[in-house]
Amino acid sequence: MNRRAIVTTVLGVALALATAPAGAEQLGKIGGALKKVQQFKDVEMTDAEETQLGAEVSQRIRARYGVVQNQAVHKYVALVGTALAQVSSRPGLGWKFVVLDTDAVNAFAAPGGFIHITKGALANLKTESELAGVLGHEIIHVTDKHTIRAIQKGKLVQMGADETLAGNSALMNKLADKAYEIVDSGFGRGDELESDEKGIVLANTVGYAPTGMIGFLDMLLERNKATAAASRNGLFASHPETKERVEKMTKQIASAKLTSTATVAPRYTSTITFKPVAAAEVATVEAGSAGAAGATAKPAQEPKKKGLGGLAGRLRPGGGEQKSAQVTGSGAARGGAGEDGNAVGGSNPALVAVSVSASDVAAFKKAGGLK
Numbered sequence: 604m605n606r607r608a609i610v611t612t613v614l615g616v617a618l619a620l621a622t623a624p625a626g627a628e629q630l631g632k633i634g635g636a637l638k639k640v641q642q643f644k645d646v647e648m649t650d651a652e653e654t655q656l657g658a659e660v661s662q663r664i665r666a667r668y669g670v671v672q673n674q675a676v677h678k679y680v681a682l683v684g685t686a687l688a689q690v691s692s693r694p695g696l697g698w699k700f701v702v703l704d705t706d707a708v709n710a711f712a713a714p715g716g717f718i719h720i721t722k723g724a725l726a727n728l729k730t731e732s733e734l735a736g737v738l739g740h741e742i743i744h745v746t747d748k749h750t751i752r753a754i755q756k757g758k759l760v761q762m763g764a765d766e767t768l769a770g771n772s773a774l775m776n777k778l779a780d781k782a783y784e785i786v787d788s789g790f791g792r793g794d795e796l797e798s799d800e801k802g803i804v805l806a807n808t809v810g811y812a813p814t815g816m817i818g819f820l821d822m823l824l825e826r827n828k829a830t831a832a833a834s835r836n837g838l839f840a841s842h843p844e845t846k847e848r849v850e851k852m853t854k855q856i857a858s859a860k861l862t863s864t865a866t867v868a869p870r871y872t873s874t875i876t877f878k879p880v881a882a883a884e885v886a887t888v889e890a891g892s893a894g895a896a897g898a899t900a901k902p903a904q905e906p907k908k909k910g911l912g913g914l915a916g917r918l919r920p921g922g923g924e925q926k927s928a929q930v931t932g933s934g935a936a937r938g939g940a941g942e943d944g945n946a947v948g949g950s951n952p953a954l955v956a957v958s959v960s961a962s963d964v965a966a967f968k969k970a971g972g973l974k
């Protein structure tokens with residue numbers, strides 16, 4: 604099994620299709636080329652390569668938003684996240700949980716187990732089960748390789764047939780740029796629904812009330828009403844896609860009998876003391892100067908996408924396929940209603956190192972009445 608080349612060029616196929624006369628010999632060649640593309644779908648990245656890619660993407664996200672330099676907050680988020688990751692399909696990935704220094708409400712999953720949640724999201728959540736809902740959703744984006752699949756399906760990165768990732772920093776940078784665009788602009792509808800569905804199962808398995816993610820989406824709808832009234836984001840006011848997600852999860856909780864009940868609100872509110880900032884009040888940056896490092900600098904004339912990014916409910920039409928590089932977001936503002944996507948971030952991108960052992964997680968679960 605070829606576990607090295609994760610993406611291969613399909614340009615050759617397109618040229619062959621465009622130029623070949625309809626002779627039997629040429630059709631045979633085209634058939635061969637198409638077969639190669641079919642096989643490409645089965646090619647996988649190693650976990651080590653994925654982690655390397657995720658570290659690059661995380662670096663871009665942290666450069667954009669900065670990191671809250673608070674050990675206790677990071678430890679807490681890591682405990683909740685690790686408890687969830689342990690019951691996921693990829694417990695052995697080097698999971699890292701990062702709290703971003705911005706009042707915008709958002710979360711970002713990068714490949715390899717790098718989960719980011721904003722200070723603004725934490726400020727607006729009310730219970731540990733809501734946090735578990737959000738983290739569970741993001742964890743599924745990683746375990747089910749949504750970013751990598753989007754790059755593959757969208758044919759967003761081309762490389763030579765014999766090219767490999769190992770030691771190829773130019774190729775890794777190219778991949779990281781594409782992955783960052785996808786993570787920043789949000790995933791497709793199918794990926795979002797899958798993350799909702801599997802994420803609440805993770806939360807329920809650990810003992811959290813599976814309604815946490817619904818609580819989060821309800822909070823977003825509420826939070827953005829004022830902004831919508833100011834007509835900056837009217838599209839979002841009754842965002843049917845967010846409502847659809849809430850309905851789907853509500854049905855799933857009943858039909859799959861997800862009956863866990865722990866919300867662990869007191870521990871949440873005693874640990875997380877950030878003050879929420881209304882959507883319309885979130886400080887924003889001018890286009891082209893987003894973040895301390897200008898990591899997501901956008902041309903001023905580019906129309907902004909409204910509505911929410913992947914975390915928050917902007918499902919794309921088209922049944923879950925990332926249709927093109929354009930659809931996956933070429934630098935357009937992602938993120939929250941109103942101006943969350945353009946929110947100001949902090950200036951320190953350094954990771955806050957915390958260690959979370961298996962016994963730490965066990966003690967944490969016990970204290971919270973979890974399973």
Ligand SMILES: [Zn+2]
Pocket residue numbers: 740741744790794795798913914915
């Ligand atoms: Zn998502």
